[in-house]
Amino acid sequence: MLHSIYIKNYVLIEQLEIDFNQRMTVFTGETGAGKSITIGALSLVLGARGDTAVIGSFGEACEVVATFDISNHPAAQKWLLNNDLSDDNTLIIRRTLNQQGRSKLWINGSPTPAHLVKELGRYLVQIHGQHDQIKLLQSATQRQLLDRSGDYGNLLNEVAEVTQQLKQIDNDILALKQAGSLSTEQQQLLDYQYQELQELDLQVGEYEQLHHDLMRVSHAQEIQQTCQQTIEDLDESDQSVRHLLAHHINQLKHLKGFDGAQACQMLDEALINVQEAIQYLTDYASDIEHDPQQQQNIEERLAQISHIARKQNTQAEQLIDHQKQLAEQLNQHQHQSEQQQKLDNQRQKLRHHYYQLSQQLTETRRQAAQQLAKNISTMIQQLGLPDAQLSIAVNPADFNDNTKPVAVGLDQIEFMIAVNKGQSPQPLSKTASGGELSRICLAIEVVGQNHDHSAFVFDEVDTGIGGATAAKVGAIMRKLSEQHQVFAVTHLPQVAGQAHDHILVSKSSDETHGLTRSAVQHLNREQRIQELARMSGGETITKTTLAQAEEFLKTG
Template identity: 55%
Template sequence: MLHTLFIENFVLIDRLEVDFHPRMTVFTGETGAGKSIIIGALSLALGQRADSQSIGPFGEQTEIIAEFNIEHNQAARRWLQDQDLADGDVLIIRRTINQQGRSKQWVNGRPTPSGLVKELSQHLVQIHGQHDQIKLLNSHNQRQILDQSGDHALLLKQVQEAVKQIQHIEQEMAQLTAAGSLSAEQLQLLQYQYDELEQLALSEGEYEAQHQALTTAAHAQDLQQVMDASIHTLSQAEQSVSAQLGQVLQRLQHAKGQDFSAIGQMLDEALINVQEAEQQLLVQLEQIDNDPAHLQDIEQRLEQITHIARKQGVMPELLHDHHQTLGQTLQQHHDLAHNQDQLQQQLEQALTDYRQMALKLSTQRTHAGQQLSQQITAMVHDLGLPEARFSVAVEHRPDEPAKTHGNDHIEFMIAANKGQKAQPLSKTASGGELSRISLAIEVSTQQQNQYQVFVFDEVDTGIGGATAEKVGQIMQQLSQHNQVFAVTHLPQVAGCAHDHLLVSKSSHGQHTTSAVAHLDQPQRIEELARMSGGQKITEATLAQAKEFLQTGS
């Protein structure tokens, strides 16, 4: 509940601090006294847009502090905990606005953006005025009212999750498409090139190896002669290198008077290297093919490689890598097509699941609408519309795209008089009817487990008599589980309140100020008499005022 409201330098208010009753409070006073200014100050504290015009003439800035007791408001407590702003059962919201229109806001002493405060306010206060009645005509708001009254919050959440799943799958499909799907022509060309390279079967490094083989084959005869002569010189000739190295080693080993062991080791190693060189020459000699047909085979293979490389626009030495790249691209396309097929199946299943849940939600909304229609119809009968019939039309539209709130179009309908056909509320209801329907909806849809603050800013305009008395009684009924504030000109409504605040206006020097005073019982009777009979108070108006007050006791 709203425990205390502090206002400083706001429009006509110099400085005001007022404590509130936990149940029903009314604000009354002459027109222009500033009753709605207090509601405006509360709205600013709750994050509504502000500007420098809000600042009064009594200081440099406006300051508003609203203190709430949220012991029984579980929704507000959870929100504060989620935002790490909780401070037990007490909630203090403070706001300042300077001459430049700049605003600062705090929640429990911590700086907080106005947008977050506005989000918090949805769990704290509902303010209803002529503007809010206009909002009642909006189909979106009508759907929210119906969903709040129904017992399908879990199903609505499942529908929302189903839509998120659909959107996630569609996003993945779009990303896959953007990642590089191929046209039929592109795919056909790449597949042809890949098949051509598969048939070529070019191994890694083969082109370079074949070039080297061509050089070797072209000089095969000369190479054989050179290798034969070299092998002969190294080991086969009478004075071969190996034989001469052996003779030198033998002489040094038998020489006396000098140590030639180090030199002998060097010669040993030289002899081993000569023998190894001979073996390598023998191996390479065996590999040389002097057959002209072999040279022709190499030339044909190189020509084949070069032809395909030129055909596919690739350097011959890069053809093997190009082959691998084509294979990867085709595999990716295959995987992409496979994944797209899988995603398409997932999407179809997700859409089927969504449609089933949306249809079930529509059925439950229809049932909730019937119950809500009965409750509101009964209440508007008590509010001076005895022939009115309120109804909720739920039209399921399965062919529309999936939406987080389902595929229902909700329309509040009213037949104000007997025999009339029900028409949309937005087309037929008058301002006075909307005021009463709005009040009936609030009472019918209130949540018993969430103690909230309801503010009715002159929503009883255009009614009187027994209807006005019933409006006051219904507001009083609403205050059994909530805190209710009403700005009113009707004594029947004011008489139902548990606390009565009189807003007055007076001039002091160059400034006009508004003040608020709690009225005791005699003062309340006098104010109710003024409201019902004007400035001239008679015994009759006083007697009537006492009746109004007794009605609200």
């Protein structure tokens, strides 16, 4: 429950602190006195958007501090614990706002972002004003009320989870396409090029070897002649290199007094190398022959390689690497195609599962809608519309290949009302008058209440009604306060008389400083009678209005 609120320099409030009753509290006062200012300050401290226009004339910044007792509020306790903001059973939320638009928020002394404060606020207080009646005419709000009344939270979570999975798969498919998946034409071209290279069957180093072989076969005669001449010079004449080396080695070894063993060793090694070179050149020359057919074969193979290299727009020396790249691209495409098919299959199965869940959700909603409509109709009838019947239409959208899954299902929810007998149900916005709409919305809010909220605020939701209906509205609010803390800003004495605590809001002008201030006052019994009399009879208070005021108070 809201234990107290401290407000400083907010609109017409210079500074005040209010302690609240744990059941039903009403705010009354003359028009323009600022009855809704306190509600506005409460909205601000619970994370509503901060507008510098609310900063009063009594300083450079405004401040609001709300203190809650959450000892009987497990949902709020759990939220605080999950966000490391728990402080036993006491919750203090503080907010400041300066002229530069800078806003700061604290929960139990810890700086906290506004979106988290707003999230916590939904567990603490539910504020209903005349603008909320407009929200109640919206399909999304009506769906939320219906879903809140039903016991199918797990089904809603499952629909939302499948929707998220479908969204992720769609993102994966898009990413796969953006990664460079081949078109059919591109794949056909790469397949053709790769097949052409496989038929070419070019081996690693073959192109370089063919060039070498071509040079050797085309110069075979020259090579043979040069090799033979070299062999002759090295071995076959009396003055050959081999004979001269052997002769001089022999002379040095038998030379008396010559200490040249190292030189002899070097010449021995040279002789061995010459002999090996002679053998190599002999073998090499014997293997070489001028073969025109071999030369033609080599030239044709080189021409074939060069032709395919030109066709595939690469260098002949790079064909092997080019073939590897083609293989990698084709393998990657194959993998992407398989992945695409896998994702498409998953998507199709998930969409089918989503449709099945949505159908189940539609049927479950229709069952919940019947019970909720019945309860709201009963409440509306108690509020002076005895023939009114509310119904809730649950209409699923068509589901086809182009339908985008929605986390809340496919249903369009619409609250319909027939105020009088013989009328066919029509949307709320098209049938109800202002006073009727106030009562209908109040009934919807009370019956469709979220039991996680510890406090309800009704800001002039009783506009447009009076008399016995007003008394019934007050009685319903009082009944609601048996389970929840209730605040009501009202101009109806029938409602105000039902409250457990009555706060009078007034304003005064300071002619010296040119300032206007709002003030609040908890009323005792006699003061309440005077205020109720004023509300029912205007400025002139008579014995009749006082007696009527006492009756309002006795009823409460």
